[in-house]
Amino acid sequence: MKNSASPVDQQPFDFILFGGTGDLAMRKLLPALYFRHCEGQLAEGGRIIAVARRDYNNESFRELMETDARIHIPEADFDAAAWQEFLQRVFYLPIDVTTVEGYSDLGDMLAGREELARVFYLSVAPNLFSVICNGVDEAGLITEQSRVALEKPLGRDQETAEQINDQLAASFNEKQIFRIDHYLGKEAVQNLMALRFGNALFEPLWRNERISDVQITIAESLGAEGRGAFYDQTGALRDMVQNHLLQLLVILAMEPPVSIDPDAVRDEKIKVLRALKPLVGGDAIENTVRGQYKAGAYADGAVIGYRDNEDVPSESKTETFVAIRAEIASWRWEGVPFFLRTGKRMESKTTEIIVNFKKVPHSIFETADGFSTPNQLIIRLQPEESIRMRIYVKAWGDDIQLQPVHLNLDFNDVFKKRQMIAYERLCMDLIRGNQTLFMRRDEVAAAWAWIDPIRQAWEQHNVTPKPYTAGTWGPAAANALISREGFKWYEE
Ligand code: NDP
Ligand code: BG6
Secondary structure, three states, rough: OOOOOOOOOOEEEEEEEEOOOOOOOOHHHHHHHHHHHHHOOOOOOOOEEEEOOOOOOOOHHHHHHHHHHHHHHHHHOOHHHHHHHHHHOEEEOOOOOOOHHHHHHHHHHOOOOOOOOOEEEEEHHHHHHHHHHHHHHHHHOOOOOOOEEEEOOOHHHHHHHHHHHHHHHOOOOHHHHHEEEEEHHHHHHHHHHHHOOOOOOOHHHHOOOEEEEEEEEEEOOOOOOOHHHHHHHHHHHHHHHHHHHHHHHHHOOOOOOOOOOOHHHHHHHHHHHHHEEOOHHHHHHHHHHEEEEOEEEEEEEEEEEHHHHOOOOOOOOOOOOEEEEEEEEOOOOOOOEEEEEOOOOEEEEEEEEEEEEOOOOOOEEEOOOOOOOOOEEEEEEEEEOOEEEEEEEEEEOOOOEEEEEEEEEEHHHHHOOOOHHHHHHHHHHHHHHHHHHEEOOHHHHHHHHHHHHHHHHHHHHOOEEEEEEEEEEOOOHHHHHHHHHOOOOOOO
């Protein structure tokens, strides 16, 4: 399976994976690096050093990895020979990152490799971010070619995010800091940019004269099982809206950047975040819906309610669903509502962007549906990637009756190969030092600045989440939010 074609910019590296025994490392990061190894993208001699406290050595850690890999890598993609080769790159360092001695052991492993790309990947709880940054800094392990990668959530609000950012800035410069939002690593999200800026077709239509409303849905069928303790302190607004949903929104709405350079792209993204009309006080209450799932059922069986999770308080008021009506104050988007929603235990796992175009100004035709749903661009990001365009055509027959049909583009049919997982792209960008798909400090701050007043309004007005049944599309209030202007959530 290993592809011997070497990419031009292979760089030797040390990838230091703090939290190497954790869930994210085992489920996503190590499989992602394995796939890149199989594609011949990891340079000869490039090492992955997994760091955690548990008592493994190289051999026993590699055994642990193999057990997990068999679960997380689809059988068809698991090549035993390539896997063995990949394991030779992996080393395990049992240290406690809160102790000074740990860093001296790490220093011994890294000695003599100062010229290589050095990635410190912090796949650990956020309270260890600054501990590790200080640790590697004081041990003199930060080289010119070093970068540090952090997982979301970055703080709980603007203030705590700024504190973390200050702590990072004490050891690393901004060009070395890679803040991860794994949605940016998804092929489908990058395709959104390709669709908008690689085709002249859409640009003239991409504005308020032509578009009536935009909907972005990130629906999950999974519940909070196993993560209740974390989730209950976080909620859907912080877990999904502040990052993934807003990132989709800004990529959809931003002006064309002058180039694909990291700062050119991020400069345009932040303009959208800053142009979001603030939702403060009564505006926040009027334009948002909080929900929490209760017990329900899917085709394969019943599921418990959010509060029935053993690590969730039985009176929890944490939201598992959020819907928001947002607006962007700009020439391009003035007057176009953006309806955003995300939730756990919704009917299906679907990430979709719907761009609804305005009706024809004057119709000479009749349609069975009275042009009730005019042209629609349906960009599906998950579970499969596809683009559909809803247009009207004349139905075959004697009379002239128009009927909506879909032009369909299914990416699986087009590319016929394994779709990269988000972390493959992100890990390679880390090694190569390309920041385009990572969030800049000011972006994170701007996203929190828009989110914080919503949470404050909920607290001040004691807005408790509305219950919805697991396996549905969320509380009825979310339908009311969109239907008061005559719109309707796209659910097909
Ligand atoms: P886990 O709790 O599964 O893993 C935490 C890791 O940290 C373990 O490897 C643990 O190893 C290590 N660790 C803890 N304390 C120390 C210490 N003092 N010294 C050295 N190692 C230590 O967390 P996740 O993998 O789920 O999450 C990691 C990060 O990624 C978090 O910030 C999380 O919010 C974020 N994230 C996770 C996602 C996921 O899907 N899991 C999704 C998005 C973000 P040991 O016990 O052996 O020391
Ligand atoms: C994570 C959230 O960032 O994204 C999870 O913390 C959520 O709660 C996950 O389940 C969704 O990611 P994906 O890639 O499965 O859509």
